[in-house]
Amino acid sequence: MSAHTIYENAPLGSLIRYSDGTLKPPARFKRKLAAWEHRNGAGRLVRKEPARDRPSLTSAASITLHEGDFGSGGVVVLTVRRTYSLDSDLCFEIAERPAVGAVRILQEYGDNTELLHLAESHEAAERWLTQHHYSNVLLKEVTEDEVGADVVEGRAA
Numbered sequence: 539m540s541a542h543t544i545y546e547n548a549p550l551g552s553l554i555r556y557s558d559g560t561l562k563p564p565a566r567f568k569r570k571l572a573a574w575e576h577r578n579g580a581g582r583l584v585r586k587e588p589a590r591d592r593p594s595l596t597s598a599a600s601i602t603l604h605e606g607d608f609g610s611g612g613v614v615v616l617t618v619r620r621t622y623s624l625d626s627d628l629c630f631e632i633a634e635r636p637a638v639g640a641v642r643i644l645q646e647y648g649d650n651t652e653l654l655h656l657a658e659s660h661e662a663a664e665r666w667l668t669q670h671h672y673s674n675v676l677l678k679e680v681t682e683d684e685v686g687a688d689v690v691e692g693r694a695a
Contacts, residue, residue, distance in 0.1 A: 539631055544601055553635075556578065587600045640679070642657075660677065
């Protein structure tokens with residue numbers, strides 16, 4: 539699938555895999571492996587950014603994937619997120635959609651919405667909010683109509 543298909547069809551909270559289609563190099567080739575890992579991986583879809591055309595700035599539509607949090611002792615030191623333009627040359631696939639009944643904790647930024655956390659239930663979302671202090675959040679339950687059948691991008695023969 540293309541990034542555009544993910545933008546149109548994947549709900550926030552979906553686990554997205556991306557790949558450049560090349561084979562993984564052996565571990566002994568550290569630089570080649572690092573470059574491969576930069577273009578092949580997975581992350582949770584946390585933001586869909588529409589295209590913007592302003593007098594001082596023009597940006598293409600994009601998707602943002604949360605790949606992980608790193609730290610120790612319960613303290614997050616580094617959050618890894620990657621943003622891909624809809625015209626990215628990578629191949630994307632929906633590896634997992636959020637479960638029906640899961641609760642998204644969302645925060646709005648202007649015209650945009652960002653996923654802060656995907657909780658398994660309403661109670662788990664409330665517990666997460668007591669530990670992480672965010673203001674102006676929305677709790678939105680995942681419904682059946684959001685997690686319908688996977689969309690397969692058509693290809694010309």
